[in-house]
Amino acid sequence: MAKRPKIVITSSDMERLESLLDKTPDDAFPGKADLESELMRAEVVDSGEVPADVVTMNSTVRFSVADSPDIFSMTLVYPHQMDGSNERISILAPVGSALLGLAEGNEIEWPRPGGGSMRVRIDKVLQQPERAAETG
Numbered sequence: 001m002a003k004r005p006k007i008v009i010t011s012s013d014m015e016r017l018e019s020l021l022d023k024t025p026d027d028a029f030p031g032k033a034d035l036e037s038e039l040m041r042a043e044v045v046d047s048g049e050v051p052a053d054v055v056t057m058n059s060t061v062r063f064s065v066a067d068s069p070d071i072f073s074m075t076l077v078y079p080h081q082m083d084g085s086n087e088r089i090s091i092l093a094p095v096g097s098a099l100l101g102l103a104e105g106n107e108i109e110w111p112r113p114g115g116g117s118m119r120v121r122i123d124k125v126l127q128q129p130e131r132a133a134e135t136g
Contacts, residue, residue: 004108007101009042010050010130013057017091020078024092030113035097042101047130053104057091060127061099066119073126076100095120 098110
């Protein structure tokens, strides 16, 4: 797999995600080990220090997946925030895990459930709650 880009995660997201993963059985979703590996290599910053173009939890992001003609705009959420709409993606979904911590323009090759990989590209962070709270 290609070298992965740097990822940045807020300390509050890290704390919540570690708690979520601690409570989640190892076989609950296929990408658990991959998400845990990403968290281990992440640069952790305070919410006010996260760059505006980085995907944090509850960020709305426009992204693409190689081999798909579609451009997606979705909000990255915790599993309990899923509402069945096409506007949200869970952090526990493979693409959701791939999005976390990436900056605009970054691409990452991420494992697909059942084998193989996909390339996910961040086009634009449309809304990021940490920056919105700071400026709004």
